[in-house]
Amino acid sequence: MKQYPFFKVSRLLRLSRLRKYIAFFRLYFTMGLQYRTAAFAGIATQFTWGAMEILMFRAFYQSTAPDGIAGASRFPMSFAATASYIWMQQAFLALFMAWLMDNDIFTSIMDGNVAYELCRPIDIYNMWFSRSLASRCSRAVLRCMPILLVAVLLPAPYGLTAPASLQAFLLFLLTLALGLAVTVAFCMLIYISTFFTLSPDGIRTIAMSMVEFLSGAVIPLPFFPDRVKEILELLPFASMQNVPLRIYSGDLSGYAMLRAIGIQAVWLVLLVGIGKLLNRAAVQKITFHGN
Amino acid sequence: MKLYWKYFLIQLKSKMEYKASFVLTCIGQFFVSFQVFLGVYFMFRRFYAIEGFTYQEVLLCFGITLMEFSLAEIFARGFDLFPVLIRKGEFDRIMVRPRNEILQVLGSRMEFTRAGRILQAVFMFAYGVYVSDISWTFPKILTVIFMLAGGMAVFSGLFLLYAALCFFTLDGLEIFNIFTDGAKEFGKYPVSIYGKRVLQLCTFVIPYALIQYYPLTFLLDRGKYWYSLLPLAACLFLLPCFALWKCGVRHYTSCGS
Numbered sequence: 029m030k031q032y033p034f035f036k037v038s039r040l041l042r043l044s045r046l047r048k049y050i051a052f053f054r055l056y057f058t059m060g061l062q063y064r065t066a067a068f069a070g071i072a073t074q075f076t077w078g079a080m081e082i083l084m085f086r087a088f089y090q091s092t093a094p095d096g097i098a099g100a101s102r103f104p105m106s107f108a109a110t111a112s113y114i115w116m117q118q119a120f121l122a123l124f125m126a127w128l129m130d131n132d133i134f135t136s137i138m139d140g141n142v143a144y145e146l147c148r149p150i151d152i153y154n155m156w157f158s159r160s161l162a163s164r165c166s167r168a169v170l171r172c173m174p175i176l177l178v179a180v181l182l183p184a185p186y187g188l189t190a191p192a193s194l195q196a197f198l199l200f201l202l203t204l205a206l207g208l209a210v211t212v213a214f215c216m217l218i219y220i221s222t223f224f225t226l227s228p229d230g231i232r233t234i235a236m237s238m239v240e241f242l243s244g245a246v247i248p249l250p251f252f253p254d255r256v257k258e259i260l261e262l263l264p265f266a267s268m269q270n271v272p273l274r275i276y277s278g279d280l281s282g283y284a285m286l287r288a289i290g291i292q293a294v295w296l297v298l299l300v301g302i303g304k305l306l307n308r309a310a311v312q313k314i315t316f317h318g319n
Numbered sequence: 320m321k322l323y324w325k326y327f328l329i330q331l332k333s334k335m336e337y338k339a340s341f342v343l344t345c346i347g348q349f350f351v352s353f354q355v356f357l358g359v360y361f362m363f364r365r366f367y368a369i370e371g372f373t374y375q376e377v378l379l380c381f382g383i384t385l386m387e388f389s390l391a392e393i394f395a396r397g398f399d400l401f402p403v404l405i406r407k408g409e410f411d412r413i414m415v416r417p418r419n420e421i422l423q424v425l426g427s428r429m430e431f432t433r434a435g436r437i438l439q440a441v442f443m444f445a446y447g448v449y450v451s452d453i454s455w456t457f458p459k460i461l462t463v464i465f466m467l468a469g470g471m472a473v474f475s476g477l478f479l480l481y482a483a484l485c486f487f488t489l490d491g492l493e494i495f496n497i498f499t500d501g502a503k504e505f506g507k508y509p510v511s512i513y514g515k516r517v518l519q520l521c522t523f524v525i526p527y528a529l530i531q532y533y534p535l536t537f538l539l540d541r542g543k544y545w546y547s548l549l550p551l552a553a554c555l556f557l558l559p560c561f562a563l564w565k566c567g568v569r570h571y572t573s574c575g576s
Contacts, residue, residue: 066493068494069492069493069494070493072494072497073493073494073496073497073501076497076501077497077501077504080501080505080513080517083512083513083514083517084505084508084512084513086514087369087370087508087512087513087514088362088366088369090370091366091368091369091370091371092368093366093367093368094367094368094373095367099366099368102365102366104365233344233347233348233350233351234346234347234350236351237347237350237351237353237354238350238354240354241354241357241358246354246355246357246358247358247361247362251361251362251365252361253361253364253365256361
């Protein structure tokens with residue numbers, strides 16, 4: 029029998045451990061790709077939403093306030109950047125919408141089926157995390173292309189413009205991934221809270237509308253008053269869609285951008301840490317509700 | 320009508336059995352539409368006006384639209400669950416009963432938790448009335464009532480249309496959310512701000528503007544006198560919806576199960 033040196037075995041072990049979660053990711057990713065009709069409905073809805081939103085911002089842009097100052101001069105970012113922000117937001121909606129949660133996880137906690145999951149040699153936090161990542165990615169992949177394609181073809185101030193530079197685009201991709209991870213990490217906290225409350229509805233609705241508003245899904249963060257914006261930018265919610273969308277549209281660059289990416293990383297580590305701790309506490313003192 | 324009232328009471332009673340859950344969901348509903356209001360508030364903190372409408376006038380508009388939608392939702396949300404009725408084959412049971420089908424579908428579910436949202440709509444409307452200097456005359460009060468009635472008719476018509484389409488597709492068309500939830504979402508501003516095309520679409524295809532923008536201009540003394548009657552014209556929207564529903568019922572073949 030051949031003897032493996034110790035370090036090699038441990039490395040192999042670690043690889044295989046990661047492989048489990050990659051398998052989960054692939055499974056749920058391909059599952060998500062099956063829902064094509066739903067994706068079509070989603071594309072149509074998101075497209076209308078984006079168009080109406082841009083028309084709304086245009087109305088503010090064209091209006092003159094009673095004090096005689098044009099709306100255009102009060103715009104915190106250029107109109108083209110606003111349009112790009114909205115199109116990217118609609119295209120990648122599935123990555124960041126807080127209300128896109130996995131109902132199976134909630135039901136498995138409430139009806140006690142989670143016990144079977146706990147028996148398996150996997151970490152339940154990691155499994156749920158990779159599952160949520162996968163289903164969000166598959167939804168986004170199905171939906172983003174048609175929306176982006178049409179948005180690019182739209183006439184100048186209303187359409188999607190190219191990113192400021194190659195560097196900005198690469199940073200957009202990086203922060204998109206970070207923002208997705210922060211979103212999922214936050215949703216994990218809501219899943220885990222179900223262990224304690226056993227009825228997710230109340231917390232869920234309130235948490236979701238809070239996330240939507242504070243993350244810039246209702247109106248982009250630059251449109252908030254400066255003082256409010258400064259505070260919001262420190263919260264985890266600003267680390268979700270706000271950073272990548274603003275980097276893409278060129279609103280965020282230089283030092284402010286580096287700072288925002290740093291905040292994203294810090295929140296990701298914090299949220300995952302808190303989630304894992306809570307998860308351990310929950311699993312240790314859990315009572316199963318079998319039926 | 321008597322039967323509908325009975326359905327109403329039964330639904331209300333069954334909801335009141337779970338008081339805590341009812342109150343919590345109401346609060347949740349309140350929060351969900353409260354963030355939309357906050358969005359409007361912060362936009363006006365920056366811009367002060369949108370296409371000639373002030374913050375107070377927009378609140379008036381937002382309040383009325385939200386009331387119209389929520390009222391329609393309380394009474395006509397039964398249609399929302401209609402795809403489930405069809406797929407389970409429960410519509411067969413409804414058809415054999417010697418009563419109107421629409422009435423029975425309506426009675427199958429009512430969304431009382433929307434009360435939280437109506438409360439907010441009333442607050443916004445009241446605030447809008449309080450701060451805007453509209454001189455309230457009898458025709459204007461009547462116009463508000465027309466708007467609520469017309470709005471309920473249009474949104475109920477949309478829910479009916481959604482259900483009628485299920486006869487042909489056997490499944491809920493999610494795309495339809497554009498017309499219901501979308502209208503609620505973007506109806507917070509007067510329809511005219513979205514541009515001429517959208518206004519035309521909302522006047523002649525789906526009469527949102529008739530229950531919102533035109534009568535609103537009358538309330539604000541900017542529109543013609545007959546604008547106040549337009550919400551009643553919007554009720555005509557129910558006719559094609561009803562026709563499609565009838566057509567659907569005639570074509571209905573049970574999917575069994």
